[in-house]
Amino acid sequence: MLKVNDLKVEIEGKSILKGLTLDIGAGEVHAIMGPNGSGKSTLSHVLSGRDGYEVVGRSITLDGEDMLALSPEQRAWKGLFLGFQYPVAIPGLNSSVFMREAVNAQRRSRGESEYDAMDFLSISREKMKLLDMDESFMSRAVNDGFSGGEKKRNEIYQMALLEPRLAILDEIDSGLDIDALKVVSDGINKLRSPERSLIMVTHYQRLLDYVIPDFVHVLSDGKIIRSGGRELALELEKSGYGWLEQDLAAAE
Amino acid sequence: MAASQTNQQLTDRYDQQLVAHQAQLPGDGAVRQHAIKQLTAGGLPNRKTERWRYTRLNRVLKQDFGPSHQSAANKDDIDSLVSELTNQLGAQESALLVFDQGSFRADLSQVSDLGGIEFLPLGEALSCGAVKLAESRDGTARAFDQLNTALVADGSWLKIPAGKQPKITILVLAGAAHEQTNYWRLVVDAQSLSEAEIDIIYLGNSDDQAYHSNNFIDLQLSAGARLVVNQIQLQSQQAFHVAAMQVTCQRDSFFRGHLLALGADLARDDVDVYLAETGASVQIDGLQLTGGSQHADLHLTVEHQAPYCNSHVTHHGLFSDHGRGVFNGRVHVFEGADGTDSEMQSKNLLLSERAEIDSKPELEIYADDVKCSHGCTVGDLDHDQLFYLRSRGLAEPQARALLLHAFAAASFSEFAGPWADYVARHVNQKLDQLSHD
Numbered sequence A: 001m002l003k004v005n006d007l008k009v010e011i012e013g014k015s016i017l018k019g020l021t022l023d024i025g026a027g028e029v030h031a032i033m034g035p036n037g038s039g040k041s042t043l044s045h046v047l048s049g050r051d052g053y054e055v056v057g058r059s060i061t062l063d064g065e066d067m068l069a070l071s072p073e074q075r076a077w078k079g080l081f082l083g084f085q086y087p088v089a090i091p092g093l094n095s096s097v098f099m100r101e102a103v104n105a106q107r108r109s110r111g112e113s114e115y116d117a118m119d120f121l122s123i124s125r126e127k128m129k130l131l132d133m134d135e136s137f138m139s140r141a142v143n144d145g146f147s148g149g150e151k152k153r154n155e156i157y158q159m160a161l162l163e164p165r166l167a168i169l170d171e172i173d174s175g176l177d178i179d180a181l182k183v184v185s186d187g188i189n190k191l192r193s194p195e196r197s198l199i200m201v202t203h204y205q206r207l208l209d210y211v212i213p214d215f216v217h218v219l220s221d222g223k224i225i226r227s228g229g230r231e232l233a234l235e236l237e238k239s240g241y242g243w244l245e246q247d248l249a250a251a252e
Numbered sequence B: 001m002a003a004s005q006t007n008q009q010l011t012d013r014y015d016q017q018l019v020a021h022q023a024q025l026p027g028d029g030a031v032r033q034h035a036i037k038q039l040t041a042g043g044l045p046n047r048k049t050e051r052w053r054y055t056r057l058n059r060v061l062k063q064d065f066g067p068s069h070q071s072a073a074n075k076d077d078i079d080s081l082v083s084e085l086t087n088q089l090g091a092q093e094s095a096l097l098v099f100d101q102g103s104f105r106a107d108l109s110q111v112s113d114l115g116g117i118e119f120l121p122l123g124e125a126l127s128c129g130a131v132k133l134a135e136s137r138d139g140t141a142r143a144f145d146q147l148n149t150a151l152v153a154d155g156s157w158l159k160i161p162a163g164k165q166p167k168i169t170i171l172v173l174a175g176a177a178h179e180q181t182n183y184w185r186l187v188v189d190a191q192s193l194s195e196a197e198i199d200i201i202y203l204g205n206s207d208d209q210a211y212h213s214n215n216f217i218d219l220q221l222s223a224g225a226r227l228v229v230n231q232i233q234l235q236s237q238q239a240f241h242v243a244a245m246q247v248t249c250q251r252d253s254f255f256r257g258h259l260l261a262l263g264a265d266l267a268r269d270d271v272d273v274y275l276a277e278t279g280a281s282v283q284i285d286g287l288q289l290t291g292g293s294q295h296a297d298l299h300l301t302v303e304h305q306a307p308y309c310n311s312h313v314t315h316h317g318l319f320s321d322h323g324r325g326v327f328n329g330r331v332h333v334f335e336g337a338d339g340t341d342s343e344m345q346s347k348n349l350l351l352s353e354r355a356e357i358d359s360k361p362e363l364e365i366y367a368d369d370v371k372c373s374h375g376c377t378v379g380d381l382d383h384d385q386l387f388y389l390r391s392r393g394l395a396e397p398q399a400r401a402l403l404l405h406a407f408a409a410a411s412f413s414e415f416a417g418p419w420a421d422y423v424a425r426h427v428n429q430k431l432d433q434l435s436h437d
């Protein structure tokens, strides 16, 4: 479904992604692991169309269609979702208004009828239950004054409402205590389906105890240096990233 | 010197107005005489007056503003306006005080819901001696306060007793006749441990009359008082609006202010907060929205005179077309005011290349142990916020529109009750107008 082929990305002339290749099939869950600064967020942002990045090499395609030509909203309409590592606060914008507009914008793009306030309310209640969220939350401004855990729950709640075909979750586990991690992982697991692919970007293997991936890739210095099954994550947990990086240096 | 002659002529004219009306003006005439002397000595602000540097008065002083006399002609209009407003607001349980061209309109007001609050029309309060006209501050910069002191005939006097009191809405209607000045004054005595909320709506006439609305608000908060004042300025497009607000906070009292400037051709607000005793705190949010050739100026000063006082001020400005804004936020921490905690932010968006904001936070600190921060931003919408919305599938124009509304709405997100929707509607209307300028 998603194919990333030899992707090279620069920021202000500095090379960040140095030839990255990924192939993600429908319904698969991929974990991308890597130390801080290896380019995980850069990859997430480039996939979802943020500006400020210069793509200098090769391609990203979704079902064969060139993604790089599309705006962030067009990518969202195609079913892409990014769960942010650092969700931004928007004081003054009501969460419920925001999400209703977002869901309706996506429905319009597919030629479906829009939800009115009542329809939306009942759907959003249902999704909030998935994440054990309090309803008062919908009357608050987007991420404004939210704790770390609330922000991450909010990301998954948004994913539940938007029902993407491909979700990229950028360090959805960071800043969560173990209870919050369980709630968020439960939510993610409930959203798994044969039609929905997931990319879990993480620094730690802990998340992968709760959301079991089909594939694990290790990103280091802008390249995927090793791919494997779930056992690769466990191996990393034991030996750390240094082990693989040394391995790589020895091979060169 | 042509300019100073004009100034002289103007102050003479005000002097004559006082002489002509003195017999009808309530209260102690000496304070009024003194105010005219202050005005004559300093003159009206001109381009050399520091506090008026960015706000030129040429365009309004050309007009021959005389004192207003109530015109009977538009009474029906006002009646329907007030009933329309109260209908819109549904069953309004709070008290409503209506002022028309500066004078109290008992027929349109609802004073039965005042709870324990004592109310008198200011004219009566001055006549019977319940309150005295306070002397104005000296100096050219305060010329309009002096003018108000000299010529104000009516307004509102409120004495708020301890305990939680009902909400009060005050409608200040202006602009019934061309080139007239409406003087209005509010005096509030918030007694120890009182708790109240006052919404002040300045509303212009729908015709585009050029008029001058001169308002002065004096708020006294005794120990432990909590007072919320929401000031919503919706004057007509050709109006010249001046409002001065003076807030004095005694021990452990708390003042919360919202100041929304949406209307008028030229609007000037002066807010002076005196944190006079230990533990007093103030939180103020200001919003300016200007388009066309509108000009809005907010001068806000917080005087930290005592230790362990807090002040938090946030100013939001949104300017389009040739719209201009001025924000001067000054925090002055006195010697010995240790434990001061002060924060001041000014955030501005310019929607056109011809729009302009002059924003200046000023800090003057004479105490050692203080926490003071201030900042000012001017620019376009936040990139991270824009990307966040677009990544959820909102097309760029819609994402921008939502962020503009959010930017403005952040200034009055704490509003509750019937006026919140009314204000939100006005802000939204204004924003739609601004984004199409």
Ligand SMILES: Nc1ncnc2c1ncn2[C@@H]1O[C@H](COP(=O)(O)OP(=O)(O)O)[C@@H](O)[C@H]1O
Binding pocket: A011, A012, A016, A034, A035, A036, A037, A038, A039, A040, A041, A042, A043
């Ligand atoms: N806006 C930016 N400007 C300059 N360098 C950046 C910017 N964003 C990220 N980088 C650099 O790109 C590299 C990868 O960053 P990032 O993708 O955030 O890594 P990760 O998410 O894996 O921690 C780092 O060296 C970082 O310093």
Ligand SMILES: [Mg+2]
Binding pocket: A040, A041, A042, A085, A171
């Ligand atoms: Mg990252």
